[in-house]
Every structure is written in structure tokens, then in C-alpha cells.
Amino acid sequence: MSGVLVVLEERAGRIGRPGWEAAAAARQLAGPDSIAVAVVGAQTEALAVEAAGRPFAKVLRVEHPLLALYTADGFKLALEQLIRAESPEFVVFPHTYQVRDYAPALAARFSQSLVSDVVGIEPGPVFLRQLMQGRLAGAYRPQNGGPCFVSVQAGSFRAESPEARAGAPAAITLFTPTLSAE
């Protein structure tokens, strides 16, 4: 189990800013050569090409016709299969309304809990998040060897000027999960 998997999210046909912020958080956990990013949907080629221009080790297209529209069950099942195949040490999400709908259940499938709404990362790593509606700050340390699931609060990690990838685009791999409408 090693490396970081970042689950990006599509907004209006492009990768949304929250996803890039999650990728910025991932860079505090590992170097670019240890970060993979995933795009999920029924047609992910354009998103994957967009991501491949950034400094990541690889881009994973999690693609299936049943992922055309978001459902918690579909995303949970597809990403569970991807995580079991890739075995990352950390899985990082943007803390969007979509992520909070499925990521806790996904983490539970690995007997983990989601460290949600993270606003900072200290060495260790220790994840910082707000408590009591922001009146206190809490520091969470992962315990049991992972994979460790983390979602990051919007605006907490800078994705203003994402550096372009030097050289050839990152490798793009197609991952087809086994899903059924039944």
C-alpha cells in the first residue's frame, strides 16, 4: 500500500476547482511521482486528457455507462474496485456535496472512517479540521494502516496556478468497474 489517489470531480465538462485543491493537498502527502488521479463517469476521455497535463504519476479513467449520472451506489462500487486494485495509502477527495454523499460509505467498506473537511496537513501526517462550528481546531492522526480516506475543505489548499507537467503527459489508464443496474 503506497501512494496517493485523488478523486477529481467534473464541473461543467471540466475538472472542477475543488478537485485541483484536493490534488494540492495530496502534494503535501507525497511527491508527484506517487500521486494518481481518478476521473469517474461514462465518458471521461476529455477529463483525463486535462488531468494528464498536470504533474501526476498517472490518470485513471473509471468509466462505465452506469456512471453517466451520479448515484452513491455506483460511485461507491466503482471506486471500491479501483482502490482495491491500486492499493493507495491515502485517498483524497474534495469535500463536495457529492463526496459527502458516498465517501463515508466507501471508507466504511474498508473499515475506515473519512477524515472529512480537512483544512491543513501537518507532518506525520496529522490532518487538521474544524470542530464546534470552527470554534476549536482538531488534529486527527490515522491509526490502522489505511487506506486513509480524507476530504479537503474548499479553499483550504491552493490550486490557483497549477503547475503544468514537464515533458510528456501523464499515462492514462482505463479502468472499467464491474457494475450492474440490478
Next chain:
Amino acid sequence: VARLLAEAIRPENPDLVLTGLQSEDLGLGQTGVIMAELLGLPHSTLILQVEKTETGLKVKRELEEGWFQSIELPTPALLTIQSGGNKLRYATLLGIKRAKTKEVRSVAAADLGAEAPPSAVLERVALPQKQKSTQFLSGSPKEAAAALVEKLKFEVRVL
């Protein structure tokens, strides 16, 4: 907490489980979703409206930036309810009297056998770092404005 609650309600076989969205203290917002996973129920979160249909439920979900999503799901199901979506209905006097006759089942956490080691531990709680200080932004008006926007975006986080 989710494991204990799931084990406590499992024998009841409910058609619908309703939970809040997130607690006021830790604000993790996960108990309902994990309960659904442990109970093998379909779920939906941030629910503002619930309507019964012939096959199950039709719900209205809140999304970012003022968008809403309409979802149909079968029952049994679990929904986490967004605050402010429903008008509070206060109990009538008759309802309060009837409540006294309802069965209250107590379940000891130790009897549920749902203990699991935590995957992350809250090892430190502190007051957030807040600094009130006056700063002068130097440079041309354009540079000062850019620096101000930067601070409002990434330090104060109000933009």
C-alpha cells in the same frame, strides 16, 4: 456511533431511517451514511423534501451553488435531513399524553458487540489561531488590490 446505532435498529427492520446531517460538535457528517452502508440500505443525503411514491420515495437533495437534485429510491432506505427544509411541528397535548404510553427500548452498547478500533484518533484539540493585526499593503494600487484579494481568499477565506 454508526456501528452501535446500526446494530440497535437492525432488529426493528424499519422501512425508513431518518438521521440529521451532521453533529454540532465534531461535524463529521457521516453517521447516517455509514449506518446505511452497514444496514445495506440505499441512502441519500442533504434532503429537503420527501414524497412517498408507489415504488418508494422521491426526494429533493440540496447541491452546491443553489442547485437541487431529485432522486427516486426504493424502501427501505435511509435519508439524512438538511436543516431548514421542514417546518417544525409541535406535539399536541393529546400527542404528549400518548407518548407516555409508547414503548421505550433500552439497549446497552456492550450488548451490541459493534466495537471496532478507530481508524483515526483525535489527538489534539486547540483554539484556532486567530490574529487581529493591522497590515499595510505596499506597492501600487493594483498590487495592493491583488494582495488584498489574495488575503481575503486564502487567509480570511471570505471570497
